[in-house]
Amino acid sequence: MDINSLQDPDKRIALMRQNMGNMTKIVPWARETGFEVTAIEKGHIWGRQPFSEHLIGDPEDRVIHGGVITTLLDNLSGMACASALSEFRFVATLDLRIDYMRPAETECDIIGEAECYHLTRSVAFCRAWAYHETREKLIATAQGAFAINQPRSISSFGAGA
Amino acid sequence: MTRNEMLQDLLVRVPIVQTLGMRCDVKGDDMTAILPFNNKLIGNFSLKALHGGAIGTFLELTAMAQLFLESDVEKLPRTINITVDYLRRGRAENLFARAYIVKMGRRMSSVRVEAWQAERSKAVAAMQGHFLLSRPELESQ
Numbered sequence: 608m609d610i611n612s613l614q615d616p617d618k619r620i621a622l623m624r625q626n627m628g629n630m631t632k633i634v635p636w637a638r639e640t641g642f643e644v645t646a647i648e649k650g651h652i653w654g655r656q657p658f659s660e661h662l663i664g665d666p667e668d669r670v671i672h673g674g675v676i677t678t679l680l681d682n683l684s685g686m687a688c689a690s691a692l693s694e695f696r697f698v699a700t701l702d703l704r705i706d707y708m709r710p711a712e713t714e715c716d717i718i719g720e721a722e723c724y725h726l727t728r729s730v731a732f733c734r735a736w737a738y739h740e741t742r743e744k745l746i747a748t749a750q751g752a753f754a755i756n757q758p759r760s761i762s763s764f765g766a767g768a
Numbered sequence: 769m770t771r772n773e774m775l776q777d778l779l780v781r782v783p784i785v786q787t788l789g790m791r792c793d794v795k796g797d798d799m800t801a802i803l804p805f806n807n808k809l810i811g812n813f814s815l816k817a818l819h820g821g822a823i824g825t826f827l828e829l830t831a832m833a834q835l836f837l838e839s840d841v842e843k844l845p846r847t848i849n850i851t852v853d854y855l856r857r858g859r860a861e862n863l864f865a866r867a868y869i870v871k872m873g874r875r876m877s878s879v880r881v882e883a884w885q886a887e888r889s890k891a892v893a894a895m896q897g898h899f900l901l902s903r904p905e906l907e908s909q
Contacts, residue, residue, distance in 0.1 A: 663782070678822065685820075702851060
């Protein structure tokens with residue numbers, strides 16, 4: 608990866624798009640739940656959570672557990688915030704509120720969408736949605752605040768510190 | 769069957785509980801939920817930090833288990849909403865949680881959960897949530 612291109616917002620988005628298929632593969636818990644990033648705009652990210660047996664939270668109605676939606680929306684929101692910044696920074700979730708409109712349907716993929724709608728120097732604000740097919744079929748909405756971490760030396764990126 | 773036996777019986781049948789690898793230890797009236805560390809729970813490799821989604825899932829399930837334990841419902845409650853505060857980085861260690869039922873209503877309840885690692889006084893995350901209890905006698909009304 609060309610580290611310098613991370614500092615240019617447009618190049619960074621382009622790089623994120625290029626690596627879309629790998630963005631969740633390098634995150635173990637995202638690989639475990641199996642969601643993928645499907646589209647990237649500056650400050651706006653879409654993803655898809657496929658239905659899977661091992662994510663079921665209720666053995667009777669066979670619906671995916673809410674925690675899987677937490678994982679999807681938390682991760683997409685963090686990415687949306689990071690993509691909205693003019694410089695490359697790590698972000699960390701401060702808080703995340705999730706409201707459930709209705710349970711997900713069994714055997715159906717869940718679409719996730721996250722939008723960073725405001726930035727300050729130290730905090731990014733994000734809202735997110737989980738739905739089937741279109742936003743008309745809402746499963747959950749989320750709202751979160753993310754801390755924008757102070758710059759670390761670029762050489763420490765991925766150094767396993 | 770005690771409520772604890774019923775809870776343990778239910779938890780082994782819930783796939784997400786098994787995927788996460790969590791368990792609930794009940795001693796007397798107290799329940800402590802335990803999430804043994806596993807590499808699959810990591811969210812950021814360079815920081816060796818637990819994924820916020822894994823922590824959130826664990827807290828939500830802890831609240832549901834506590835409600836199941838303290839009520840007479842036959843199913844795990846349904847989540848209305850949750851707010852998770854991420855207070856410290858979750859390290860590559862076991863995570864523990866305790867849930868406090870703030871209010872147990874007939875249909876709805878309010879629960880607070882706190883999670884910690886090495887030191888109980890240093891919370892890693894806290895959750896406040898509202899849950900819907902599935903009581904068959906109320907459904908039919």
